[in-house]
């Protein structure tokens with residue numbers, strides 16, 4: 001049985017005052033029947049973790065370096081995230097792949113660094129609009145899965161997030177058939193490669209809102225969501241959590 005997961009990615013949003021949203025979220029969901037994860041900016045991780053202490057809400061990072069320490073000005077290691085109270089980290093988000101030219105090999109290194117620090121890696125994959133239009137979506141997914149997911153991945157240390165790049169922050173969502181096709185494909189690849197691939201959670205991400213969450217969560221092999229914009233406010237994220245709890 002795969003436990004469902006509602007994950008929020010705050011991206012480069014949030015100051016100390018925004019931590020009240022984490023307080024509100026824990027108050028609104030005192031005993032959630034699904035796993036919850038919020039990935040605030042790195043500057044807020046220790047404070048967010050202190051607020052979430054004693055509640056099942058997990059706090060995560062949005063990126064980590066592939067090395068444990070060293071001369072990498074401005075970077076944060078997985079061990080540092082864990083030391084700050086994180087229990088998970090997003091790797092390979094499309095914004096990092098684009099803004100920082102991250103390669104699949106680097107993302108695999110970051111994910112391995114996450115495992116070594118006892119963090120869950122939420123590894124993101126997904127096609128651009130040009131790739132979808134040229135009917136290469138499944139090839140892109142195969143390449144990213146093969147290159148970004150370490151051989152040491154397990155159902156415990158890894159979550160895959162399928163995020164079509166063209167659906168992120170745009171209000172555009174693939175059809176339910178398109179989501180189903182890609183999730184089934186990812187499941188097949190995970191099952192073929194990993195002994196416990198059937199148990200690895202696969203999230204959908206890209207313009208998930210309270211209004212479309214229920215239909216997306218009804219798609220087979222959708223084990224939850226990675227949510228950007230609608231995770232910033234507890235009032236917006238709560239209906240998504242509720243939809244997942246009743247899926």
Ligand code: PGA
Nearest residue numbers: 168169206207227228229
């Ligand atoms: P969005 O972002 O929900 O704002 O589309 C999703 C993501 O980038 O993880």
